[in-house]
Amino acid sequence: MKKFDKNKVILGIAAPLLAIVAALVITSIIIAATGKDPFHAYEVMVDFGSKADSQVWIINKATPYYLSALAVAIGFRMNLFNIGVDGQYRIAAFFAAAVGGALTLPGIIQIPVIIIVAMLVGALWAGIAGLLKTTRGVSEVISTIMLNAIGASVIAYFLKDGRLAVKEGNLVHTPYLPDSAHFFEIPTTPKPIYGFVIIAVLAGIAYWFVLGRTRFGFDLRTVGQSESAAQASGVSVKRMVITAMLLSGAMAGLVGMPTLLGVSYNYGTDFPAGIGFTGIAIALLGRNHPIGMVAGALLWGFLDRTGTQLEFEGYAQEIVGVIQGVIVLCVVIAYELVRRYGLKMQQRKVGEELAAQARKSDKAEVSA
Template identity: 55%
Template sequence: MTNPSANQAPGARPNTAAGPGKAAAPAKKWDKERVLLAVAGPVIALVVALVLTGVVLIASGKNPVEPFQLMSEQIGYSDQQVLIINQAGVYYLAALAVAVGFRMNLFNIGVDGQYRLAAAVTAIVGFHLALPSVLQIPVLIVVAMLTGAIWAGIAGLLKVTRGVSEVVATIMLNSIATSLIVWLCLTDNFGVPVGNNQTTGVMDKAGWFPGIGMGAAGEIYGFVFVAVAAGVVYWLVLNRTRFGFDLRASGASESAAAASGVSAKRMALTAMLISGAVAGLAGLPILLGDTHTYSQSFPSGLGFTGITIALLGRNNPAGIAVSALLIAFLDKASSVLDYNGYEKEIATIMQGLIVIAVVVAYEQVRLWGLRRQQRRVGLELAAAAAAVPSSDEPQKEAAAR
């Protein structure tokens, strides 16, 4: 008889994991069901949003299909492609800031105020500071991140020290940020009149972030690649570091995290600081790559759009990227509707319906997955029970002998 350990290296343990007479267990296969459940949520949400938008168009006496055809045609134009990519980069950073909070079960609604205040302060620093580009741009990025982190940290401190809901705190801080920006930039404090507009003045050219020229189509913001790098860092930190594990564990169960020695309060404050720092970057693609100044016309509302994108992308960097491209497409391609007898607010209606549909679809998918998991466990337990001999079988065998 062959020795089962004959082919093993000296001193190695024999492989008994598979049991006598059985082959070694195969490696864990790709979980197709888990992937399908992950994709089902956003797909269902988009389909429902499309159907409901069509119902709204029919109710208003409009063609329910033509608006989507007109918008889809815009993808073929290079100038629209540049606009969509640039807008998606901005949305991506805002959504990442929201997603960091979501991972800790924190609802950072203050991303809008954080990125606007960070952009305003960065514009002021960029106007009064003149360093070589290799130093100027990093300094401006650090200023933006610090401003966003400090503003979000106020809400984090209120939560961990006084138990104030981050939702209430960040909403109030958004309003305060608006007033603070007006006081800083749009008055004589740091404001610089440019024509009929009050701005922070044009920043020193050393702080302009270089982009990629696309000829007549325009220029892709160079900061788009910073957004991509931020997504990679986000994934690595959350999934490949101890800090990321502690953050996700604290968000899943504070009591379990505390039992393992993780301070939920410290993680909540840290998550808010990181969320604010990422939010501070959201305005830089526009500030450093386009306007080079902060004024009343600087885009607002990006933080609230980021909530939609983070929900649709399920806080996954790849999912957020696809969602950012989708929402950017709806924003930029909807301009063609005005010239064809349709209101461009159709895209806004669709975005709102996506938010509602996402919440409902994800909950339904979660229940489907839970039921399937319970059914699978039940079948495995039944199979295991059938394989174990009953207690009286040994007695029957002894009597037969």
């Protein structure tokens, strides 16, 4: 049984508390600088966010955010910066919508087929970056940014009437999915919660188990901490890089599924974009921990929801974006400060123990 470490617990609590306090102080100063009352803003946000319809909206909004954060976190855990989640989930959703719209199968087959297609396309698109990194040494940051642009161009080429899309008035989108492809909903009042939230929970559990409780997860984390040490222990670094990118892309393929299977039932020019970049912020906010990212995704959904109400109260519409940026910045800085303080404490403790041992050794020599 592990010994209870009081200092470790205190430091673990200190980091998020420091981040919250700093974020509130800085945000309050910014709001006050615009000539508005920051305390009234917080009151409006809490009051509006506590309503039943807002809570359902926040959960539905947080579901794709969380899946996006998981996709980013898989790369982060082995020191890979997959900035291409946005392109991966969009191209995955597009081809999944095209395949799903062309098929009419029982729901028990149709829905898994659409999800599997999305995961495969996302994995293959991310795997290109992994392959470029291991064979040509191309930074995954550069390659995934380029793949985002290429993915958008591929979608634009096929999303035309007569190719993989149809025209409906002024809108162009893939054919509608059949009723059998509509994902179930969780009945709540006043509006239902997307059933895909259950898939997100299962994805979070799988992330926790695979990366934290398996040999593969240990190898992946080892590569992220030290490639040379991992190589010396017999781990193939190149294979792990490609595998991590494939898994990250497969998870990214799920990001667009709540919208595709529960809202739009097709992929069109109005399909939501930018969720991949939000996932980066949430992964940083949640420190790549499955529970931490849940809190981050819900917080992001809360800010998105209450931000609209702040506009009605006369606050600048950009204030929510400022709040989100300040929160991420404060979290990163607070955890780094606490980490450095904890390291100094540990070094001081080791120094004191070595000094005590040296004194005992000197006394023993004098007695002899």
